[in-house]
Amino acid sequence: MDEDDVGTVDVPEATxxxxxxxxxxxxVLAEAGLRTxxxxxxxxxxxxxxAKLRKDLSHLGSxxxxxxxxxxxxxxxxxxxxxGQATPWNVVIVGIGNLGHALAGYGGFADRGFRVxxxxxxxxxxxxxVVGGVRVRPLSELDRVVHPGETIGxxxxxxxxxxxxxxxxxxxxxxxxxxxxxxxxxxxxxxxxRKVDLASELQILAFHAxxxxxxxxxxxxxxxxxxxxxxxxxxx
Amino acid sequence: MDEDDVGTVDVPEATxxxxxxxxxxxxVLAEAGLRTxxxxxxxxxxxxxxAKLRKDLSHLGSxxxxxxxxxxxxxxxxxxxxxGQATPWNVVIVGIGNLGHALAGYGGFADRGFRVxxxxxxxxxxxxxVVGGVRVRPLSELDRVVHPGETIGxxxxxxxxxxxxxxxxxxxxxxxxxxxxxxxxxxxxxxxxRKVDLASELQILAFHAxxxxxxxxxxxxxxxxxxxxxxxxxxx
DNA sequence: TAGATTGTTAATCGATTAACAATC
DNA sequence: TAGATTGTTAATCGATTAACAATC
Numbered sequence: 091m092d093e094d095d096v097g098t099v100d101v102p103e104a105t106x107x108x109x110x111x112x113x114x115x116x117x118v119l120a121e122a123g124l125r126t127x128x129x130x131x132x133x134x135x136x137x138x139x140x141a142k143l144r145k146d147l148s149h150l151g152s153x154x155x156x157x158x159x160x161x162x163x164x165x166x167x168x169x170x171x172x173x174g175q176a177t178p179w180n181v182v183i184v185g186i187g188n189l190g191h192a193l194a195g196y197g198g199f200a201d202r203g204f205r206v207x208x209x210x211x212x213x214x215x216x217x218x219x220v221v222g223g224v225r226v227r228p229l230s231e232l233d234r235v236v237h238p239g240e241t242i243g244x245x246x247x248x249x250x251x252x253x254x255x256x257x258x259x260x261x262x263x264x265x266x267x268x269x270x271x272x273x274x275x276x277x278x279x280x281x282x283x284r285k286v287d288l289a290s291e292l293q294i295l296a297f298h299a300x301x302x303x304x305x306x307x308x309x310x311x312x313x314x315x316x317x318x319x320x321x322x323x324x325x326x
Numbered sequence: 327m328d329e330d331d332v333g334t335v336d337v338p339e340a341t342x343x344x345x346x347x348x349x350x351x352x353x354v355l356a357e358a359g360l361r362t363x364x365x366x367x368x369x370x371x372x373x374x375x376x377a378k379l380r381k382d383l384s385h386l387g388s389x390x391x392x393x394x395x396x397x398x399x400x401x402x403x404x405x406x407x408x409x410g411q412a413t414p415w416n417v418v419i420v421g422i423g424n425l426g427h428a429l430a431g432y433g434g435f436a437d438r439g440f441r442v443x444x445x446x447x448x449x450x451x452x453x454x455x456v457v458g459g460v461r462v463r464p465l466s467e468l469d470r471v472v473h474p475g476e477t478i479g480x481x482x483x484x485x486x487x488x489x490x491x492x493x494x495x496x497x498x499x500x501x502x503x504x505x506x507x508x509x510x511x512x513x514x515x516x517x518x519x520r521k522v523d524l525a526s527e528l529q530i531l532a533f534h535a536x537x538x539x540x541x542x543x544x545x546x547x548x549x550x551x552x553x554x555x556x557x558x559x560x561x562x
Numbered sequence: 563t564a565g566a567t568t569g570t571t572a573a574t575c576g577a578t579t580a581a582c583a584a585t586c
Numbered sequence: 587t588a589g590a591t592t593g594t595t596a597a598t599c600g601a602t603t604a605a606c607a608a609t610c
Contacts (some may be wrong), residue, residue: 104602
C-alpha cells in the first residue's frame with residue numbers, strides 16, 4: 091500500500107477502537123527507548139492477543155519485518171497519521187458544569203492530539219469564567235470558534251438540552267460529536283456521534299456483579315488487609 | 327422462566343450493554359404516563375432496530391403481549407432487577423483530581439441506582455475536602471468504607487498510579503472497577519474491569535473524520551447560521 | 563542455514579437482521 | 587374474526603482465533 095493511500099481502505103470498526111490503545115502503548119515503549127517490538131510484546135502491553143494485533147495492523151497495511159517485529163517509532167507514526175494526528179484537532183466543549191469543567195481542565199487531551207479551543211455555556215454565572223486558560227462564551231458565539239468539519243464537539247449538558255445543543259453544533263459545522271448526556275441524538279447523515287454514558291458503565295458492571303452473585307452472600311475469600319468484622323461500612 | 331431465575335441464563339454482552347439504554351427510555355416513557363409500548367416505539371426511542379430490541383428482551387425471558395406490546399413499568403422493573411438496582415450499589419471514587427471531582431459531584435449516578443459512599447486521595451491538599459457532601463479520605467481508610475464484593479470502585483488517578491491503586495481496591499474487596507486512567511490493569515480472576523478512555527473516544531471520532539476527508543478541503547454544504555466568511559476561527 | 567516472527571488463511575464464534583408463525 | 591405485535595427461526599455479517607506458510 092502507498093503512503094498516500096491513508097484512509098482509502100476500510101478498517102473494521104473493532105480495529106479502529108483499538109488503534110488508540112496501540113498508539114499509547116507505542117508511546118510508552120518509545121519513551122522507554124525500545125527500537126522494535128514483536129506483536130507478542132505489544133499485544134501483551136495492550137492486553138489483547140497477538141493474533142488480533144497482527145490482524146488489526148494488517149488492515150492498516152502496516153508492514154513489520156518477519157523475524158524481527160515492528161519498528162516502534164515507525165508504527166507509532168503510521169497509526170498517528172491514520173488518526174489524523176499529524177496536526178492537532180480542535181475541540182469545543184459545550185456545557186461547563188461539573189463534567190464540562192473537568193473535561194476543560196483535563197490534561198490528557200493535549201498529549202493525544204487535541205486542543206480545546208472553545209468552551210460554551212449559556213448560564214450567566216458561568217460565561218466569562220476562564221477554565222484551563224480558555225474563556226467560557228455564550229453559545230451564540232459558536233460560529234466564531236468552530237471551523238466547519240474540522241472541529242470536534244463535546245456535549246456535557248443535561249439530557250434535556252442535548253438535542254438542542256447538538257443541533258446548534260451541527261449548524262455551526264461540527265461533524266463529530268462526543269456526547270456525555272444520557273440522551274439519544276438525531277443527527278443528519280455525515281455527522282458522527284459517539285456516546286459516553288458514565289452511569290451506564292456502572293450499570294453494566296452492576297449486571298455482572300449481580301450475575302456473579304456477590305450480592306447478599308459473603309464472598310468466599312477476598313484478599314484483605316484486615317478482618318472483615320472491623321469494617322464499619324459507614325457512609326461518611 | 328421463573329421470577330427467581332434472575333441471572334441464571336446467559337445474556338450476550340452486546341445485549342447487556344444496551345440494557346441501561348432501554349431502562350432509561352422506559353423511565354422517560356413511564357414519566358410521560360405511557361402504560362404500554364411496542365418494540366417498534368421503544369426501539370425508536372433508543373435508536374436501535376425493533377428486531378434487535380425484541381431479541382435482546384427475549385434473552386431476559388421477558389414477556390410482552392403479542393398484539394399489544396410491553397408493559398412499561400413491568401419491563402422497567404424487570405430490567406432494573408437484572409441490573410441489580412432493587413437496592414443501590416455503593417461506589418467509591420479514588421483520585422479526586424479534575425475528573426474525580428466531577429464524578430463525585432455528578433448528580434446522574436444517584437438517579438440510576440448508585441450511591442457514592444467514599445472519596446479517596448492521598449494528596450495532602452485534597453484529603454479532608456468535602457465534595458458532594460462526602461469527605462475525601464486517605465487511601466489507608468479504604469477498608470473502612472468498602473463492603474467486600476458489594477462496592478464498585480471508580481479509578482480517576484493518573485495512568486502511572488492506576489495499577490497500584492487498583493491493587494489496593496481489590497485488596498479491600500472491590501470486585502468491579504471502572505477505570506478512567508489510560509492504562510491497562512491486571513486483576514485477578516473474578517474482578518471485572520471496564521475502561522473509559524476519554525481521549526480514545528476523541529481519537530476514534532478523529533479517525534472517522536479523517537476518513538471522511540474533511541481535513542483540508544472545505545466541506546460541501548454545512549447548515550449554518552451565517553456566512554462562512556464571517557467565521558474568524560480564533561483560538562480565544 | 564536455523565530461529566524468529568510476520569501476514570494471511572480458514573475455522574469458529576457471536577451479533578445483527580429480516581421474515582414470519584404464533585398468538586393476543 | 588381481523589389487525590397488531592411478539593418471540594423465534596434462519597440467514598447474514600463481522601470479529602476473533604489458531605495455525606502456518608512466507609520470509610527476514
